[in-house]
Amino acid sequence: MTDTVVSLEYLGGKLVQNTAVKITDITKAFGANNVLSGINLELNSGQVTVLMGANGAGKSTLVKVLCGVHRANSGTIRLYGEAFSPTTPSEAIRAGVVTVHQSINDGVIPDLDIASNLMLDHLAKPGGGFFLNKRKNHAEARKVAAAMALDVDVTQLVSELGLADRQLVAIARAMAHKPKLLILDEPTSSLSAIEAKRLFELLDHLRKSGVAILYISHRMSDIRRIADRIVSMRDGKISGVFEDSPLDYESAVNAMLGYSMTDVDIAIPEAGEPVMQLNDISLRPESQPFSLDLHSNEVVAITGLVGSGKTELAAVLFGLSEPCSGQMKLLGKTYRPCSQRQAIEAGVFLCPKDRANNAVVQGFDITKNITLPFLKRHATFSFLNSRSEHATAQRTIPNLGIVCQSDTDDIGSLSGGNQQKVMIGRWLAEKSNFLLLDEPFQGVDIKARRDIGHKIRETAVGRATLVLVAEMDEALEIADRILVMFDHTVIGDHRNQDIDLKLVLAQVAGQQSEQTGSTEYAI
């Protein structure tokens, strides 16, 4: 750890941008599948390099090579001139390459307190002494937390924290290593705007201190805020490097996709009969009750910050919990599901967020993953009819443009975006009265996002569709009508045509009055 400090010190106060990491001709293949074919890349100290790429472009593999999870088949990596070829993640960390992974629970240990989490790597260091000095540990941890502007009680258990706080603890833990290269893999995917802002301030600070930062993200708003330089990847190769300011975001997206995306034009259809009617629903005892009609044929997006009540609303609609007060009506009849089964039988489908935990069944192939909720439809006297199952899967695969060898591919062999398409296909395979999609674009690239959005709109006739999204871009891309939630109630309802973005954003931030001027939550 001490040599890091030295190398940073002789950079002095000025921003010398020398090469921190030099990657030469890295290749990596899994079986016959070339995932990285000759990557050449330099990362400079004191610079945030954003790595963009569609799902399956090889971003995660490159990161895994850098952080010691995979070994490259050929090629070299140099870290400040020294050869660097880690065989284990801990070796990479000791050499000064620290990674914050996308999945939050990889970065923290829920059953330990925050202090222990922050100091964990010091505790795990060989020769660190046998006994644990709790007071010193806490004091050290408080210092780390303070440096991160992390306002928490370090004796609190991580399991008691929300997702966003856990993420910040994971990042703070990475920072305790004083890294030379910090890799962040979609760090904002579960952060609210305020927390993301804190993260960016921290990254600004780190950039000044001379750390090289590799930042992987799909979110344009993050990229605009933080990038000094954009590197686009496609099919295992670097397809473009953009470093002249102002950065050319469009070309970067272009280089990543190989063709340019046009903006989505929303043609708002005639709304049909009301399908789902909410009457004076309150999600929490103290929250403001709200009423809502969702009509057939229409796609409605609800946007709002993390913790604004979107997830609670989804839970109420799908029978996972009961509202504190108010009634729901489905097609004119009282709707009060007590279980997921009942909701599904009433034609109310939920495609949940966080597919890895809530949706994907590992070890099942594509077909089995698609037919899971509707096995009754594919069975006579409980015995499954595999022909009928495969027919459904073979309809779904081209329908959603799932890239795979066949419908018997293991779900784990697909890229994230294709897995998400399978999960969407699962709920589009049967006709529903009311389809609820919670963050359907989480962790998918822009092409998969457009495919999914297009498919949701195309099939929307005859049902009411509700999409819960945190990102405004996604709401604008998919919805006829955009609702804004704040503090567990609906505070805005906008038709997605010549929409007043400023007002929507102000509502997202909880400012009800219209004259608030510019807001810091700009996209």
Place this chain on the structure above:
Amino acid sequence: MQSDTEKVTHSGPGTRFKPKLLPMDLAIKYGFLVLLLGLVIFFSLVAEGFAGPYSAVFIFQSVAITGILALGVTATLVVDGFDLSIGSVATTSLMLSSYVLVVWEMNAFVAVVACLAMGAIVGFINGLLIVKMRVPDLLATLGMMFLLIGLQRIPTQGRSIATGMILPDGRVTEGVFSKAFLALGRHRFDFFIENLIPVSVIVLLVIGFLVWGFMELTRHGRLMYAIGSNERAASLAGASVNKYKILAYMISGVLASVGGILLAARLGRGDIASGNNLLLDSVAAALIGFAVLGAAKPNAFGTIIGALFIGILLQGLTMMNAPYYTQDFVKGAVLVVALVFTFALSRRGGVH
């Protein structure tokens, strides 16, 4: 046998560096069956009298009860649970059937029904403890194991049950194991040779077929596998997770009681010391089953092959005059090799 294991373990690292995964896939898929075949050939050549119908029947008979219990373990493994109480359910069933026949002097039918009901109730309680009381599966079934081991000894003050024994109240028992009941353990069907196939083997095959069909062909089995892989996803897809988990433990309990009935019928007395090895043997069989045909998941076919594997190995070693105390060691070694097959070799490429 030694040479066979080496062949297989060598083919592992040898193929790993080649870009082609084909030989590796073959090794994973058929390695264990080849090993089984090699074992049979090896013992046939070395141990005199191993290759014969009666030796085969003896193996099947020794495998049958373990296999039936192992199928129960498989059912709980499918929902990502574990049942440590099966061994004690089997011995409780052994004691209960003896008690019903000898002390209460009732007929075979009552004895069998009482045992099956006991197994179902124990499984139901296990399920409730795990699902409703949120006790971790290993701990709940461990508690149940101790409870049953104690419970089965209380009525007879810790003594074995046989005709003519003196009960705690001074009465002498007069009931006998009825012919019909003993037939479950001792009757043999003709199959080319007279008196060849024991009832227990037929029971194993029938139960194995039923469990396989239930797990692979029905939507209930599919949902149970889904629960075992991702409980939350299964629940959000509308599966009644709790019901299926309780069902799995009830299957396990009932199958364990079937094993106990067959054991009682074979022994002809309520032997308090029998069935000590049942738990470990059946768990080993179910876990070895993971490696068969590269399934890498609990499955009925693999479980039966796993039980057969252990049976053949032990019979062969016995016929080669290997001392009895080496048996557990050999079983343990086989289990470790099988687990390596399952976890180390078939878990490649999954992370991209």
